[in-house]
Amino acid sequence: MNNDISQVTFSDDVMALAGTITLADLLESPMSMADTVSMIANITRHGGEYNHLKQDADYDLELLLFRISQSIDSQTRSLLFSHLRNRRNFK
Numbered sequence: 001m002n003n004d005i006s007q008v009t010f011s012d013d014v015m016a017l018a019g020t021i022t023l024a025d026l027l028e029s030p031m032s033m034a035d036t037v038s039m040i041a042n043i044t045r046h047g048g049e050y051n052h053l054k055q056d057a058d059y060d061l062e063l064l065l066f067r068i069s070q071s072i073d074s075q076t077r078s079l080l081f082s083h084l085r086n087r088r089n090f091k
Contacts (some may be wrong), residue, residue, distance in 0.1 A: 006053050034080040040069050
């Protein structure tokens with residue numbers, strides 16, 4: 001596989017399993033909330049790098065993720081990112 005992510009596809013099984021999980025599920029679970037907030041922040045920070053690959057629905061998704069990101073208070077965001085730094089030993 002080359003570095004062109006536009007060629008990436010996931011099996012029907014993977015997509016079916018993923019379809020049973022919501023973003024709310026990931027944000028509610030202690031095991032995934034910090035990584036999920038980090039993922040949202042990264043998507044909104046670097047989304048412009050993928051403009052050449054985006055479809056209309058991707059712009060809608062990016063806007064929703066941006067709105068979610070902006071709605072997470074700074075204290076919560078700071079706590080979660082601190083948790084990630086500690087977990088990754090980036091103290």
